[in-house]
Amino acid sequence: MIDIILDEFHFSTLWNGGILLFLLFGLIIYFFLLPNDGQASRGKAVLFIASMVILFLAIASPLNVIARIKFSSHVIQLVLLLLVVPPLFIAGFKPKIIKLVREYRLLDKIISISTNPVVAFLLFYSLFYLYHIPVIFNYVRIDLFLNYVYLLILFNAALLLWISILYGKIKRIGLYILTNILAFLPFIIVLMVAKNSLYSVYTDINLFMSALALCLPDWDTIPEDFFVSLLPFDPVVEQIKGGGIFLISQLAVFIGSILYKKKVK
Numbered sequence: 001m002i003d004i005i006l007d008e009f010h011f012s013t014l015w016n017g018g019i020l021l022f023l024l025f026g027l028i029i030y031f032f033l034l035p036n037d038g039q040a041s042r043g044k045a046v047l048f049i050a051s052m053v054i055l056f057l058a059i060a061s062p063l064n065v066i067a068r069i070k071f072s073s074h075v076i077q078l079v080l081l082l083l084v085v086p087p088l089f090i091a092g093f094k095p096k097i098i099k100l101v102r103e104y105r106l107l108d109k110i111i112s113i114s115t116n117p118v119v120a121f122l123l124f125y126s127l128f129y130l131y132h133i134p135v136i137f138n139y140v141r142i143d144l145f146l147n148y149v150y151l152l153i154l155f156n157a158a159l160l161l162w163i164s165i166l167y168g169k170i171k172r173i174g175l176y177i178l179t180n181i182l183a184f185l186p187f188i189i190v191l192m193v194a195k196n197s198l199y200s201v202y203t204d205i206n207l208f209m210s211a212l213a214l215c216l217p218d219w220d221t222i223p224e225d226f227f228v229s230l231l232p233f234d235p236v237v238e239q240i241k242g243g244g245i246f247l248i249s250q251l252a253v254f255i256g257s258i259l260y261k262k263k264v265k
Helices: 003-004 017-033 042-060 062-064 071-092 095-101 105-114 116-133 136-139 144-166 173-193 205-213 224-229 235-264
Strands: none
Touching: 003 235, 017 042, 017 095, 042 062, 042 071, 071 144, 095 105, 105 116, 116 136, 116 144, 116 173, 136 144, 144 173, 144 235, 173 235
């Protein structure tokens, strides 16, 4: 069904060239402009490239369009953006840059506070749950600027959380990661037990059109019947699938982070 739907969209709608250029520019800066102290191995470079590729797939590929049609695809987008890209990005970043930044007392203090495990935890999960309050989610998803700004803020909060997980001075890292796993459970449980659609942007035709229109050029020339044809997915089933995807994904990622933490000690 999805492949038939995507056939109706223009290539430029499915693939965001602007974001691709931005990420390519980031790779150029990483390899040619940022200083290197010899610790940036090939392995780190591979991890950084992987983070950029997955980031592109999460926000600039057909997945971004599908996520506006299917809630389970939105969950996959979240998993990539918040659980997969940040640890890869951090593990692949050049240590020299961090050392240079931390030479400035004010910046060092800001970094120390923002990556404190408790601060990073509270900041990330507050933003995550705020984003998924139905009235806020429905409103943000139909505004292009707000949607990208909020996701950018949430992504940065995820970076702080993952810095605290991968490199923070946590005596009981297993307990901290378990706390993170449990923190996602209310979101997952609500998705899996809700009997009705939580987010009108996936069921109300007017909100749905407004959300999808952000991805479509000249959307006002497209008949409403086309948008109606894009709503064949049961929203409750999509929520249950999304909850299952998030549960399995976060368990896999957080368990993997424990193994990585033991390796870098």
